[in-house]
Amino acid sequence: MTPPDPRPVALSARGLTKDFRGFRAVKDVDLDVVDGEVHALVGPNGAGKTTLFNLLTGFIPPTAGTITVHGRDITGRTPEQIAHEGVARSFQITSLFDHLNPREHVELALQGMAGGGLRFWRSDSVLRRFRGRAEELVEEVGLADLVERPAGELAYGQKRALEMALVLALDPKVMLLDEPTAGMGREDVDRTIALVRRIATGRTVVFVDHNMHVVGSLADHVTVLMAGEVLARGTYDEVRTDERVITAYLGEDSHA
Amino acid sequence: MSSPTSTSDATGTGAALAGTGGFLGRSRRGWLLVGLGLVLALALPWFVYPPVAMDIACWALFAVALDLLLGYAGLLSFGHAAFWGGSAYVAGLAAIEWGLPFPLAALLGAVFAMALAWPVGVLSVRRSGIYFAMVTLAFAQMLFFVVNQWRGLTGGENGLQGVPAHFFGVEAVEDQAFYFYYAALPIIVAGMWFAWRVVHSPFGRVLVATRDNPARARALGYDVERYRVLVFVLSAGLAGLAGGIFAISHGFVSLQEVAWQTSGKVVLITVLGGIGTLWGGIAGAVVIVLLEDFLASSGFDGIGIITGAVFIVVVLLFRRGVWGTLSDLLGRRTGRSHAVERSISAGDGEEPTA
Structure with a gap:
């Protein structure tokens, strides 16, 4: 009964399955993310990575299976409840409020955790109590100079950095980052790797990425998905040399 | 010396508002606009027939109430006549049966509208877009049916006749539309202030985010449906306040107040004026009520054709409505408010994946 890793499991899925009108996007997936590790989900397009993310964060309900966070069953909870359980996610498609500036974004996120958003009778100047912390977080992701700029006017890499600040604002135990470096140039990718490494201290991170440089630099463990199923798992080096993974990525002929 | 609240930091604080160009920016220009609006509101019955001035004020508050929902929560209700008209009947009955002073009768109507809006909101906010509009329309039609059938209470097709305007025995107010207007105006203005308070509250910020x-708001821990139900109820309360005053100022309540045409008219006024600004509803009400009055008094039959045509022209030529276009001409819009308008018209703020 002793687990192979002495550290407790932060995020766990058992038999997770999702059907979309007869198409099984995620099939019987077991996942164990150890507390404090950085865990990568990889796999070709259509492998079910984003569906798995949406399941883990409550955006879609599973057809079967259970999800636990630090031992608590969160299956069937809504996204906002899961956020309050300390699981925060970023979005693959940059998903921001165009008219709010970075500080206001983070203030909104801080208030979301602190509560009090329903107070329609108060002036929004009560949000000023979040200002100091908001500015710290904006600075932490490298947007200190752009604190007043509407998000609609930020460059792509800056928007992705702001996504990170929003995730951090929730002070989550578990962070799920959906393709944090998608569409980035080399320089932004390296900056993001450094950022994720910095914010991962003391937290559990699960991320999806296609860039093997990113996966190799960040991940303690890798789970490879293929057509909705777990194909392989292990450290980056184990997975990289796994025959089935090579076949899945490169096709049958490549190692003939 | 004039306004102690205005700050020299006009851009900074103004820019901190989560909403959208707003009704009262916290800038000197915002206060100027409010002052100008109040002066015009006070002068109105000197220039237009007082009952028409009252109609303008009531429809303006109704449109502001709808804008709270449409402009700030992105929810198009096509059933707001239920709250305006439902309150009109309650206020009318309270005035007839209990002899309540009209401000209290209208307030009672508003409370009734909010109580009605709570279950309707809970059941309709799960839908958005056209489905939300249809669900709200369906509930409003149910109320129309009840009001039409319950003749003993509502008078059916005849409506409620002889609604008295009690006002603590002040005869000038009770008998003359001119003075009634000044007694009712503070309530209308208070309703608009309330809408402004809601927009510029922590709640208002979350609302615009939802x-x-x-999806992003949910991921930040906000229960989006709860926010939508609350704004629906608040909007219904303001619509009810306006409807109650409207009914008492006319001295009768007609079935028209709960009919779908009334829901349509307030949408038309709000969109014509420009959504997401609060001021837009006021501008729209001035244009539409004055136009209808002019057409009716010149004996023209097809009022709907003209107001419909004006609506089409405004929507096609000035996509952001009368108020949005006026603000543009005055150079008041910033890049920031344009971003808001874009995100409203595009329906989302998403970027294509690279």
């Missing part, structure tokens, strides 16, 4: 990007 409008622009509900």
Whole structure:
């Protein structure tokens, strides 16, 4: 009964399955993310990575299976409840409020955790109590100079950095980052790797990425998905040399 | 010396508002606009027939109430006549049966509208877009049916006749539309202030976020449906306040107040004026009520054709409505408010994946 890793499991899925009108996007997936590790989900397009993310964060309900966070069953909870359980996610498609500036974004996120958003009778100047912390977080992701700029006017890499600040604002135990470096140039990718490494201290991170440089630099463990199923798992080096993974990525002929 | 609240930091604080160009920016220009609006409101019955001035004020508050929902939460209700008209009947009955002074009768109507809006909101906010509009329309039609059938209470097709305007025995107010207007105006203005308070509250900020990007708001821990139900109830309360005053100022309540045409008219006024600004509803009400009055008094039959045509022209030529276009001409819009308008018209703020 002793687990192979002495550290407790932060995020766990058992038999997770999702059907979309007869198409099984995620099939019987077991996942164990150890507390404090950085865990990568990889796999070709259509492998079910984003569906798995949406399941883990409550955006879609599973057809079967259970999800636990630090031992608590969160299956069937809504996204906002899961956020309050300390699981925060970023979005693959940059998903921001165009008219709010970075500080206001983070203030909104801080208030979301602190509560009090329903107070329609108060002036929004009560949000000023979040200002100091908001500015710290904006600075932490490298947007200190752009604190007043509407998000609609930020460059792509800056928007992705702001996504990170929003995730951090929730002070989550578990962070799920959906393709944090998608569409980035080399320089932004390296900056993001450094950022994720910095914010991962003391937290559990699960991320999806296609860039093997990113996966190799960040991940303690890798789970490879293929057509909705777990194909392989292990450290980056184990997975990289796994025959089935090579076949899945490169096709049958490549190692003939 | 004039306004102690205005700050020299006009851009900074103004820019901190989560909403959208707003009704009262916290800038000197915002206060100027409010002052100008109040002066015009006070002068109105000197220039237009007082009952028409009262109609303008009531429809303006009704449109502001709808804008709270449409402009800030992105929810198009096509059943707001239920709250305006439902309150009109309650206020009318309270005035007839209990002899309540009209401000209290209207307030009672508003409370009734909110109580009605709570279950309707809970059941309709699960839908958005056209489905939300249809569900709200369906509930409003149910109320129309009840009001039409319950003749003993509502008078059916005849409506409620002889609604008295009690006002603590002040005869000038009770008998003359001119003075009634001044007694009712503070309530209308208070209703508009309330809408402004809601927009510029922590709640208002979250509301705009749920409008622009509900999935992101959920991921930040906000229960989006709860926010939508609350704004629906608040909007219904203001619509009810306006409807109650409207009914008492006319001295009768007609079945028209709960009919779908009334829901349509307030949408038309709000969109014509420009959504997401609060001021737009006021501008729209001035244009439409004055136009209808002019057409009716010149004996023209097809009022709907003209107001419909004006609506089409405004929507096609000035996509952001009368108020949005006026603000543009005055150079008041910033890049920031344009971003808001874009996100409203595009329906989302998403970028294509690279």
